[in-house]
Amino acid sequence: MEKIGTKLSRAEQKARRPQEILEAAFEEFTANGYAATRVEDVAARLGVTKGTIYLYFPTKDELFEAMHRQMSAPFSDLRASVAVLEGSCSERLRALVRLAYEKVANDRRIRELLRLVLAEGARFPHMVDRHYEEFIAPVEDAIGALVREGVSSGEFRRTAVAVAPAVLVSPVLHATFLRLMFADRRPFDETTFMEAHIDLVLNGLLMRNG
Amino acid sequence: MEKIGTKLSRAEQKARRPQEILEAAFEEFTANGYAATRVEDVAARLGVTKGTIYLYFPTKDELFEAMHRQMSAPFSDLRASVAVLEGSCSERLRALVRLAYEKVANDRRIRELLRLVLAEGARFPHMVDRHYEEFIAPVEDAIGALVREGVSSGEFRRTAVAVAPAVLVSPVLHATFLRLMFADRRPFDETTFMEAHIDLVLNGLLMRNG
């Protein structure tokens, strides 16, 4: 644990600044969007002035992009978690869905980042593309592989889902956006939602043996 | 059809202006977001100047809100379409899903409006709430009623989906956001996606009689 109240040396402070600035930038940009965020607001969050920000980042634009790069890191975490799942295909699918709720819908930072990608995507196509390559594609691939494995082992039906595996996790996105839209203004029972999701995905709606 | 090139009377022109302005505002606000859109850009789209806009709307803020109110109208259309579906529950569900793709994922205006709601929601909570009341809630209610009917008629399994019917249409949202993110940069086969969606929702992944 860091000692509280200890004044940092100049070198220490300088080493921490970029981190701190990106952190503050994340809060401001996600709260207000790119255009409506002032560099001064980011600075104020740290108790420094605008000039300081410009010592570390050349423009507002580059600050934004650096922030997004920084904050995308947790995504690779999800990829790693998916890789080590064990059990039958349906067990692994269950676990993957649970993991997706935990790491995406439930993580405020990831939620806000997703909103940012969608909201500012038109102005920052790099961001959208990195987002796809680092996050969406690997997850889709993992799910696709899982479904194909289940089909060839006879555990899953031969189904059109194999060619569009993304539909399996759509409710996670749905939950994420509901939480983004309503924050705490409207209650959202995620457990119920997730159980419905898993049940639907495995069993479907139709009565069996009908 | 309106005659082309016919000059409108002053009264006609004046009567049309608010419509025209809202239309132009929609294009600009959805393309650039609220903060980055200049009132002058909206005016330029009509070949008029900024002053004209302010003859019809007192502030940029009110222009934005009026635009959103105006553009929300097509949503009620979807509600009406859902109400008149016929056939068995699964037939109606299929039809409803198809309709959702057609009216939401495939409609550029609705897509952009959705992005706007998400992007600017923090600054315009009225907008989010109206969006929920006019669109999300009625659709969720309709789906919920359909599922309950199917369950009690024995056509559908007694399932957790009944308490979170939104999961049934999540892939529509997913498709909408993919199209928003990648516009035309990445191909998206909606037919395949939709077929996978319907198959999943009705039958699930697991092998039957297993």
Next chain:
DNA sequence: TATCACTGACTATCGGGTTAGTCAACAGTC
């Protein structure tokens, strides 16, 4: 010719980016 929808030049303000200047932290000397 009277009206009024529209113009376009104007003001006030805001915010990205710059830079001369400040002062606490450090290093070297005694």
Next chain:
DNA sequence: GACTGTTGACTAACCCGATAGTCAGTGATA
């Protein structure tokens, strides 16, 4: 351990282009 010169992270005041909102004037229409 005190004294002193140097460094460099940070500040504060500034510049300037951009944009929300205003209003006296204009010219086509009825």
